[in-house]
Amino acid sequence: MKKLLPTSTAGSLPKPLWLAQPETLWSPWKLQDEELAQGKHDALRLSLQEQQHAGVDIVSDGEQTRQHFVTTFIEHLNGVDFEKRETVKIRDRYDASVPTVVGAVSRQKPIFVEDAKFLRQQTKQPIKWALPGPMTMIDTLYDAHYKSREKLAWEFAKILNQEAKELEAAGVDIIQFDEPAFNVFFDEVNEWGIATLERAIEGLKCETAVHICYGYGIKANTDWKKTLGSEWRQYEEIFPKLQQSNIDIISLECHNSHVPIELLELIRGKKVMVGAIDVATNDIETPEEVAETLRKALKFVDAENLYPCTNCGMAPLSHDVANAKLNALNAGAEIIRKELSL
Known part of the structure; x- marks a missing residue:
């Protein structure tokens, strides 16, 4: 019997301090070579255990x-040169030095598949694996070869599809594509962004998800959010077409955001990972706050389609804060499960 309101995380979780600098994005590794390979697997096991202790139902590698x-x-x-860097504006928000596409892009070998197999060996629970979406990938590069965002996105979609098929074969239950760029480039999303995403999931039998958030709790993002006014209606531009797409699950940000909850009506019928944990603050949600977010969402999402989740990844948070937030997520979901069973 499938559990009602299965909880999950949007993706990243804090790394142990012996592996990488805590509470930092892009944190450099503290180990090298064989020790690094071993340390990553140890960290993956630890992350899994912490998710299990917190009662997370659909687990991940915590990236x-x-x-x-x-x-x-x-x-x-x-086809991508990391030595040759250019400065570009990422998601129309902040400048970053990024690698350059210098030739045809292709994948030589599986990238995350061995890690996914390792995670699969550790647990019988459903596992979710995150990949970057095509549009967010092109938004993180300078393209000196294709000179077309759309062309490059289609190439990346093909590569992502190869990887996704091998992840599915390794036992991954849900493959999630992270597309924060969907909240920025609405015309492109509707013209070809969703189409390239559908190319990335072509032929998959496992469940697929797209995660569309307002970003990590870093300054560039929190500053941007302050400019968005009292209502964040970005989802309104892309939900109608996503509702028609082949993607099974839509993962989005709800708690402490200014997203009008009624926008969920636009994706009725889809499964929804409802972000009920704010990743941009160290304040720990109470179970009742989580439950309240879920109650609001239930007006627009059928209970069997609702998956309580975090707003975004939690890599920049401390271990203690992240764990407390996961515990709150589980406790809040449990409140609603009890209410529904009555």
């Missing part, structure tokens, strides 16, 4: 083996 949710995937591809 313990990667420095960054986009770049670590791109690092393993042909």
